[in-house]
Amino acid sequence: MNGAVSRPISRRRVLGAAGAIVLGAGLPRPAEAGAFFWGRLFSVPPRDTPFITPNDQFYRVNYSDHSLEAGANLRLDRWSLAVSGAVERPIRLRYADVLEQRVAERMVTLQCIDNEPGGSLMSNALWGGFPLAGLLARAGPSDAARDVVFRGADGYHDSITFERAMRGDVLLAHSMNGVSLPRDHGYPLRAVVPGLFGIKNVKWLTEIEVVEHDHRGYWQERGWTDDGAMPVTSRIDQPGHYQLLRVARQLVRGIAFGGSHGIARVELSADGGATWREAAWAPSPPDAWVPWTYEWTAPAPGAHTLVVRAQGRDGVRQRSEIGRAYPAGTSGVHTIVALVKAV
CATH class of the missing domain: 3.90.420.10 (Oxidoreductase, molybdopterin-binding domain)
Known part of the structure; x- marks a missing residue:
C-alpha cells in the first residue's frame, strides 16, 4: 500500500520495498570520507508530506x-x-x-x-x-x-x-x-x-x-493478529537519509502517529540515541497523524545519526526494539544519517 508508487502492490510484495527507506540506518558511523561516499550511493531525498494525503x-x-x-x-x-x-x-x-x-x-x-x-x-x-x-x-x-x-x-x-x-x-x-x-x-x-x-x-x-x-x-x-491495534510510531521526513546538507542549521520534520494511543510527546536525538530533545508538534484530530518539527544545528561537519521516537497520551512509548511485521506489525525507531558539509 505504498502511497509513493504508481501501481498497486499486494502485501506479499511489500516487505522488500518498504524496508528500503531505512537502508544503512543500522550501520556503524563511518569515517567522514566514507560517509560522503555512501551518501552519493544511497542518498534518499526528503519527503514532502502534506497533512492530507492526495x-x-x-x-x-x-x-x-x-x-x-x-x-x-x-x-x-x-x-x-x-x-x-x-x-x-x-x-x-x-x-x-x-x-x-x-x-x-x-x-x-x-x-x-x-x-x-x-x-x-x-x-x-x-x-x-x-x-x-x-x-x-x-x-x-x-x-x-x-x-x-x-x-x-x-x-x-x-x-x-x-x-x-x-x-x-x-x-x-x-x-x-x-x-x-x-x-x-x-x-x-x-x-x-x-x-x-x-x-x-x-x-x-x-x-x-x-x-x-x-x-x-x-x-x-x-497466523496474523486478530487485534489489529496500531502501535505508537514516528518517522523523519526531512532531511532524507544520507542527504548532503550544506549548512549547519536545519529544520528537521516528520510525522508521528499513535493510533488509539494518540500522541503526547515527540523526541529527536542527533547523536544516535545518546541524548534526546523534545520536538514541537501541532495538535491534530484524534485519529490523524501529527506533524512535528525540530530546529537542529549540527555541532560539526560530518555524519550525524538522527533518531525519532514518540509517546502516546496514555503513556505508551514507541518500541525501540526492531520487530518484523509478522504477526502483529513492525516495531523500531526510524534512524537516518545526515551528512553536514560545513558548519
Missing part, C-alpha cells in the same frame, strides 16, 4: 493481485450491501440508499501492518460516510453478538469485535477527501476503523455479518 498518493495494498480487478469490474447497478447474520431485521442497501444516509466525516490515518519504521505505507485522509453502529442498531443485533464481519467483492474478509463496532467511530465510507471513493480505494463503500491496521479496513464492501463466534479472517487464518 487520493492518488494514498498507499495501496491488497490481499491479492486480483482485488483491483474485482473492484474495477464491480457494477453499481448490481451492487448492494447486505447486513446479515445474528440480527432480527436483515438489511439490504443499494447505492442510492447509501447516499441518503446522514453524512459524518472523520480524519483518519490508515497504515499497513507491513509498514517498516520510517516506511511510506501510511496515509491520512478525510473520510465521509455513515456510522456502522447506527446501521447495526437498525438491524437489531443478537444479545450474543461477538464479532462483526466485513466481506468485500474481491473475496477478502476480516472482522472487528461487536463492542468495537458499536463505539460510534467506525465509518462506512463512500467519499475520500471530498470526492466519491476511488475504485482502487474501495468504491462504492469501505470500512474505516480508526486505530486498527489496514487489514481490518475492508474495501469494496458487499456484506456485513453479525456473528456469535470469534471470526477468523483471511490473515488470521494464516
Whole structure:
C-alpha cells in the first residue's frame, strides 16, 4: 500500500520495498570520507508530506493481485450491501440508499501492518460516510453478538469485535477527501476503523455479518493478529537519509502517529540515541497523524545519526526494539544519517 508508487502492490510484495527507506540506518558511523561516499550511493531525498494525503498518493495494498480487478469490474447497478447474520431485521442497501444516509466525516490515518519504521505505507485522509453502529442498531443485533464481519467483492474478509463496532467511530465510507471513493480505494463503500491496521479496513464492501463466534479472517487464518491495534510510531521526513546538507542549521520534520494511543510527546536525538530533545508538534484530530518539527544545528561537519521516537497520551512509548511485521506489525525507531558539509 505504498502511497509513493504508481501501481498497486499486494502485501506479499511489500516487505522488500518498504524496508528500503531505512537502508544503512543500522550501520556503524563511518569515517567522514566514507560517509560522503555512501551518501552519493544511497542518498534518499526528503519527503514532502502534506497533512492530507492526495487520493492518488494514498498507499495501496491488497490481499491479492486480483482485488483491483474485482473492484474495477464491480457494477453499481448490481451492487448492494447486505447486513446479515445474528440480527432480527436483515438489511439490504443499494447505492442510492447509501447516499441518503446522514453524512459524518472523520480524519483518519490508515497504515499497513507491513509498514517498516520510517516506511511510506501510511496515509491520512478525510473520510465521509455513515456510522456502522447506527446501521447495526437498525438491524437489531443478537444479545450474543461477538464479532462483526466485513466481506468485500474481491473475496477478502476480516472482522472487528461487536463492542468495537458499536463505539460510534467506525465509518462506512463512500467519499475520500471530498470526492466519491476511488475504485482502487474501495468504491462504492469501505470500512474505516480508526486505530486498527489496514487489514481490518475492508474495501469494496458487499456484506456485513453479525456473528456469535470469534471470526477468523483471511490473515488470521494464516497466523496474523486478530487485534489489529496500531502501535505508537514516528518517522523523519526531512532531511532524507544520507542527504548532503550544506549548512549547519536545519529544520528537521516528520510525522508521528499513535493510533488509539494518540500522541503526547515527540523526541529527536542527533547523536544516535545518546541524548534526546523534545520536538514541537501541532495538535491534530484524534485519529490523524501529527506533524512535528525540530530546529537542529549540527555541532560539526560530518555524519550525524538522527533518531525519532514518540509517546502516546496514555503513556505508551514507541518500541525501540526492531520487530518484523509478522504477526502483529513492525516495531523500531526510524534512524537516518545526515551528512553536514560545513558548519
